[in-house]
Amino acid sequence: MDSDTIAAVATPPGAGGIGVVKISGPRAVPIALPLLYPAKELSRVRSHHLYHGSIIDPETERVLDEVLFGVMKAPHTYTREDVIEIQAHGSRCGLGAILELVLKRGARLAEPGEFTKRAFLNGRIDLSQAEAVIEVVTAQTKEGLELAARQLEGHLFEAIEAIRGPIETMLVEIEAAIDFPEDVEDIIRPGVFVRSMTQDVIAPLGALIDDYDEGHVYREGVAATIIGRPNVGKSSLMNRLLEKERAIVTAVPGTTRDFIEETVNIKGIPLRLIDTAGLHDTDNPLEAEGVKFTRRRLDEANLVLFMVDCSVPLNDEDMKIYDLVHNRETILVINKIDLGDEDAVRKILDRLGGLSWVKVSALYNQGIERLKAGMFEQVTHQSGAADVPSIVPNLRHKVALERALGASKDVVEGLKTRRPAELVAVDLKEALDALGEIIGVVTTEEILDQIFSRFCIGK
Ligand SMILES: Nc1nc2c(ncn2[C@@H]2O[C@H](COP(=O)(O)OP(=O)(O)OP(=O)(O)O)[C@@H](O)[C@H]2O)c(=O)[nH]1
Numbered sequence: 001m002d003s004d005t006i007a008a009v010a011t012p013p014g015a016g017g018i019g020v021v022k023i024s025g026p027r028a029v030p031i032a033l034p035l036l037y038p039a040k041e042l043s044r045v046r047s048h049h050l051y052h053g054s055i056i057d058p059e060t061e062r063v064l065d066e067v068l069f070g071v072m073k074a075p076h077t078y079t080r081e082d083v084i085e086i087q088a089h090g091s092r093c094g095l096g097a098i099l100e101l102v103l104k105r106g107a108r109l110a111e112p113g114e115f116t117k118r119a120f121l122n123g124r125i126d127l128s129q130a131e132a133v134i135e136v137v138t139a140q141t142k143e144g145l146e147l148a149a150r151q152l153e154g155h156l157f158e159a160i161e162a163i164r165g166p167i168e169t170m171l172v173e174i175e176a177a178i179d180f181p182e183d184v185e186d187i188i189r190p191g192v193f194v195r196s197m198t199q200d201v202i203a204p205l206g207a208l209i210d211d212y213d214e215g216h217v218y219r220e221g222v223a224a225t226i227i228g229r230p231n232v233g234k235s236s237l238m239n240r241l242l243e244k245e246r247a248i249v250t251a252v253p254g255t256t257r258d259f260i261e262e263t264v265n266i267k268g269i270p271l272r273l274i275d276t277a278g279l280h281d282t283d284n285p286l287e288a289e290g291v292k293f294t295r296r297r298l299d300e301a302n303l304v305l306f307m308v309d310c311s312v313p314l315n316d317e318d319m320k321i322y323d324l325v326h327n328r329e330t331i332l333v334i335n336k337i338d339l340g341d342e343d344a345v346r347k348i349l350d351r352l353g354g355l356s357w358v359k360v361s362a363l364y365n366q367g368i369e370r371l372k373a374g375m376f377e378q379v380t381h382q383s384g385a386a387d388v389p390s391i392v393p394n395l396r397h398k399v400a401l402e403r404a405l406g407a408s409k410d411v412v413e414g415l416k417t418r419r420p421a422e423l424v425a426v427d428l429k430e431a432l433d434a435l436g437e438i439i440g441v442v443t444t445e446e447i448l449d450q451i452f453s454r455f456c457i458g459k
């Protein structure tokens, strides 16, 4: 365990009412306290108290800022170590100067997520709660935030522990049977064991995996790419969905050259919307580069909004795009209905059959709500307001849950076919290990690095 003292600016760069320098570790108090004026004696500072004063540079005796100086002594702190939080004004330069003094006095600059990593390593939170911290910080919708907050409270941890319990009990009994082979018949009761595995392990594991399938879009979001030939109205639609004039719209085909990306909230789902350059054959190198980008964005999209213009007949370019998208999750967006009639729409549907479709006028803001409802249905496979499951595992958890489920099914199979107890024990351990990875009782540096490298410095 690292026992050095770490420090970082915990608030985002830029100007703000307040900004915080955070320090954690055994020497947090002796490092920071001499910077406070009026001076406080080390032996007399009280834990969980805020002191008002100034930060001074001890060498030059210059005042850097007026601050509130928070002292929190272990163990009831974020990291379970001694923590100092200096609440200064939110000036990038001022906070940098305070941090520099703290580092000069012997603290080390914290790595991304290191405060939270210490909270995990010191046993205050489990790994799923540590992961929830970053999701609370980055949540983009109320629904996503609620899921992250519930995970932070420990609900996933409790669900996993509730599944681990019966597996551990069974493992103890099976290991006893291995140690006392003469009692095997008494100890291993296949009927009872199979029922317990099915009800207490396999069923809840399956339910959690279903919750991932239903709910993960709320926390991970989805990427939707608007695609179509030049001038059909893609950027106009982008602006309508964002409810602001974000992309340039002109009557000139080939207006959008680069792609434009912004997130919108579609009934609680953070939807990353990407407007692209019109797809067509071109000799113009600038446009051609845009077209290349578009194809790449298409590959990353969870949902494609394929736009056509019903004020003009479909052409070869539209059909080429149809070939690219018709096997994907696609909504056909028939635009400019203010200019086209029913006959034009019917002709389009005759040729582009099979896709779900919506008629809109991006210019006159018609059909946009229906399109949003269609997008929601397409990504959740539910119509109307969906119930967001109360616990939603993330992808890392889901992979582990599936491993645990596979091993648990092997346990049942082994019991039913009277496999040797040693082999059943191996499968039970595998299930326990997989579940242990979720909450961090089983972990590797690699897993920890992957998780905490996603954090920002100061968290
Ligand atoms: N009448 C009508 N005009 C529209 C509609 N949607 C877009 N337009 C017009 O169509 C033209 C092209 O719109 P854009 O949104 O720039 O089209 P785009 O698909 O992004 O075009 P590129 O970026 O060039 O590929 C503009 O003059 C828009 O005002 C609509 O629903 N009805």
Ligand SMILES: [Mg+2]
Pocket: 234, 235, 236, 247, 248, 255, 256, 276, 277, 278
């Ligand atoms: Mg455009």
